[in-house]
Amino acid sequence: MGKGAIKTDIFWLQNHWRNQWHQRYWKHIIESIRRTFASFTMAGRISLIGLLLIIFVAIFAPFVTMHEPSAISGSSLVPPGPEHILGTDELGMDIWSQICYGARMSLVIGLAVSLISGVGGGILGLLGGYMGGNWDKLLLRAIDITMALPSFPLLIVIAAFLNPNIVNVILVLVFLSWARPARIVRSSALSMKKQQYIISARLNGAGSSYIIRRHIMPEVLPILFVSILNIASYAIVAESGLAFLGLGDPTSKSWGMMLHYATSFRSIYFTPYWQWWLIPPLVALIFLLLCLAFVGRDMERVIDPKLRMGGRS
């Protein structure tokens, strides 16, 4: 695939964003997704399929499992077998079922945090970059402060003080991750509003809403999308980390909690239990993060020439 083809794909992709705002050309959207997919590397394609698989499993968890995740469905610490595909934990709960339902937790956290901080931060950044002035200065300071905070230690402290339920975890993660998309969008909006074609449109009588909708959004959204993917990874890791440290919701089923319980089991490494109790959540977590990372990387590569174009004065 030549460089030109990639370039066309970018325009396809961006055309796709633009058209979406006009609720038209679904055909083009499908086509642009196909083209984006076609420009992915093999790892990226596998990752995308893997990601879809995890999402599928999470959504249809009741249909792909035989036991309730919290039900004591067998004796404790049963090795994998026909009854329990991945065996059971010390309480006799099905591990496969916990993995499937745990995926929901990870995905919900990832999705919620990344969307809220991505969209929210994006809007803040857009306003700051486009409007400028004092609001922009304020935003910039806030971004600096947020970025300077040591996020994980702070996360542990906040999580320890707050009631460790899912909403609080999401809020804390959002608080710590909105700055990056805000900064990206702000700088992009800032450089874009000085573009001659935007000045031309403004001289032709275009208002702010038109310029944001028609010019800035389509330019910013793909970049924001990559940023959202990265935040999702970060949120999933952070949530698992908190849970692993025991700061998660003890009643919730998540991969982090599974790791927490498994590693809390005294001298698990001297027993064969770690093979089916510790490994599956670990592999699931690593697999999800790898999938996100590869998809993110490929998306970035697709958008990259455009980034370089935008960076040119």
Added chain:
Amino acid sequence: MTPLLQINDLSVDYLTDENGGYFRATDRISLTLEKGEMLAVVGESGSGKTTLALSIMGLLPENVSVKGSIIFKGNDLNSMPEEDKDTIRWKEIAIVFQNSLEVLNPVMRVGDQICEPMIKHLHLEEDEAKKRSSELFGLVDLDPVWLEAYPHQLSGGMRQRALIAMALSCQPDILILDEVTSALDAFTKAKIADLLIRLQKDFGYSMILISHDISFLSSLTNRMMVMYAGRAMERGDTDKMIDHPLHPYTRGLINSTPGIFLYRDLWGIPGEAPEGEVPGCPFYSRCTQRIQQCKTSCPDLRPVDIEREVACHLGGVVTLLSASGMNYSYRMPDGKMLDAIKDVCLDISEGEVLAIVGQTGSGKSTLAHMLAGVMGSGFGEVLFKGNRMNGERYGSHYGGIQIVFQDPVNATSSRFTVLDAVKEPLDINNLERLDERIKLVKLALSSVGLPCSDEFLNQFCGSLSGGQRQRVALARALIMKPKLLIADEITSSLDVSTSANVLRLLKGLQNSQGFAMIYITHDLMIALKVADRIAIMERGRIIEIGNSHQVMLHPHEEATRKLVEAKTNRGGLIPGG
């Protein structure tokens, strides 16, 4: 003192058929000619100049009806019987026709033809006439041996001299010269001009010089009348009229004349003179500043200044944009203010091309952006079409100001298709119906020389070349039918050939669509190619502004001189040539 010749409201109609159909060749022309004066009558072919000359001579064909009066020495030539006219013709008023073989009888010797009017009108003997002929030939710098030659044996210049000698033979008071130099080469033309000046000085002839060649007339005459479609459009002092034409037609004529602007390309007036009678101003269809009134009523010559008259409802070329007291400063990193623009005043006339030339950092782009409204308001007073501009967007409707920027990559969004990019101004302002917009886009694209196939329309701007993108940006500006186009270094980032193409295209569009243009450039040579006027900017000030050839040939300011020299020395061009 009564003038030697006075023409009042002279209208000449050529009757074209029995039913009273006619073609008006001259329409209410008035002029005066003082003794010893040289008057120029200028106009395109078909503007009625020759008819005017013929009617003064009383040589009009049968099928005409003449109104008005031609008063020569107190007598009206129009109402004079034919016999009396004969006494005046040649003796008092003589005409030199445009040189051609047809004017002279090919089977008669030149000498005999010159003797003929003297024998007829002055009743001289043949010998005496012959003697005078040789004198006349001496007067017009012809060797008397040529008296024995036949017309076809003489060169064009010699024939023209022979014709002048013939006209001079009866020592008339008034000499009418109809296109005497049109077919001659530059050298001969200059010789004839010298001859005419000498004759006028030595013998005090009054002359009416009829020509379309303004540069020839400018060296000879002190007063000029511009005719168009049988009407007088402008009248006044020759030099002033050339320097500062008031009527759009006069300006167009001057722009079409080589030798006035030495460096500029030639551009004719687009369109054709109207066929037959029009109710309004005859120049309406070709005028850049027409208003409704021009279509319905015809303007008369009206004085606008001492000895200056113009036939235009708007009083001549209108000032389109006038900016005064423009100031703009940037805050430097160390907190000091840097004056980017300092006390700049500037006027642009309708349909005019003004080039703003200056080095990088001289503030020319900033000025252009201020005029276009990029900076908002409050930096000076800008009047556009007589209305104060308060940072409104003058590009949001037809007939406003449009700007095209320097960088073609940035000029249009890479994400937009050509169609969307060009259509955008219409979309923003919700002008026209959707299908109409696409039609306008195609029209605009074809006017800038781009294909208007669906394939091209759906191409993304990002995949176009620099030259193509700059044209797309131009098309986008033109779709709003601007009255003023500001072109900010639009060719500086293109390669030589593409830049030349874009430049010619732009100037061609300017000429055919008649918008005014501010052309920002650092290249004096390019400015000289396109501009009517040049403004030189340095350190945020306009240090010199004037007609482009004057700025080039006679720069007042040291900086301008340096700019000119820098160009001419490198380019191997000798100034003042």
